[in-house]
Amino acid sequence: MTVTVRPETADDEAAVAHVHAAAFGDDLVPRLVDRLRERPAPLAPQGFVAVVDGEIAGHVMNTASWLDAPRALVDVLVLSPLGVLPRHQRRGLGTLLVATAIEAADQAGAPLLFLEGDPAYYRERGFQPGEPSASASRACASRTPRSRS
Numbered sequence: 494m495t496v497t498v499r500p501e502t503a504d505d506e507a508a509v510a511h512v513h514a515a516a517f518g519d520d521l522v523p524r525l526v527d528r529l530r531e532r533p534a535p536l537a538p539q540g541f542v543a544v545v546d547g548e549i550a551g552h553v554m555n556t557a558s559w560l561d562a563p564r565a566l567v568d569v570l571v572l573s574p575l576g577v578l579p580r581h582q583r584r585g586l587g588t589l590l591v592a593t594a595i596e597a598a599d600q601a602g603a604p605l606l607f608l609e610g611d612p613a614y615y616r617e618r619g620f621q622p623g624e625p626s627a628s629a630s631r632a633c634a635s636r637t638p639r640s641r642s
């Protein structure tokens with residue numbers, strides 16, 4: 494099995510939509526990815542695909558968001574979505590894609606990388622759970638880039 498991770502291109506869009514439809518079970522996430530790609534943003538979207546023996550089997554994306562800090566709105570990145578084709582899961586592709594997304598956020602100089610996801614998965618892959626919040630319906634986590642920690 495040959496696995497590579499590379500930046501996504503426009504030619505990958507159909508395969509990426511297929512990955513998320515299969516991973517999440519409907520077309521909600523593929524439509525979210527389309528909206529995230531076309532949204533004007535201060536930090537450019539960063540998308541990566543995992544390719545297994547020539548087939549796109551996984552995808553991850555970092556997109557821009559804002560942290561409403563006391564003195565200013567701060568440009569940050571959000572890791573979402575992350576998906577792997579069901580038949581390629583539990584082979585390390587998700588871990589590889591998360592590591593790639595973290596590295597890309599570091600390279601872009603993002604002060605924080607956020608996500609909403611299962612702490613049981615992301616804690617072991619470099620994220621720290623956020624404080625529980627009565628208004629948050631899903632667990633949040635963040636990662637401070639190596640250069641600033």
Ligand SMILES: CC(C)(COP(=O)(O)OP(=O)(O)OC[C@H]1O[C@@H](n2cnc3c(N)ncnc32)[C@H](O)[C@@H]1OP(=O)(O)O)[C@@H](O)C(=O)NCCC(=O)NCCS
Binds near residue numbers: 516576577578586
């Ligand atoms: C989550 C996902 C991306 C992981 O991809 P993957 O390629 O299987 O990940 P890896 O092979 O690197 O890691 C697999 C391990 O993570 C574990 N894992 C998967 N989802 C998990 C979760 N929600 N919580 C805790 N552990 C989880 C698996 O049980 C497996 O553990 P094992 O190695 O001890 O058997 C994949 O399961 C997926 O696409 N799921 C559906 C979409 C989704 O939920 N995306 C994440 C949104 S936050």
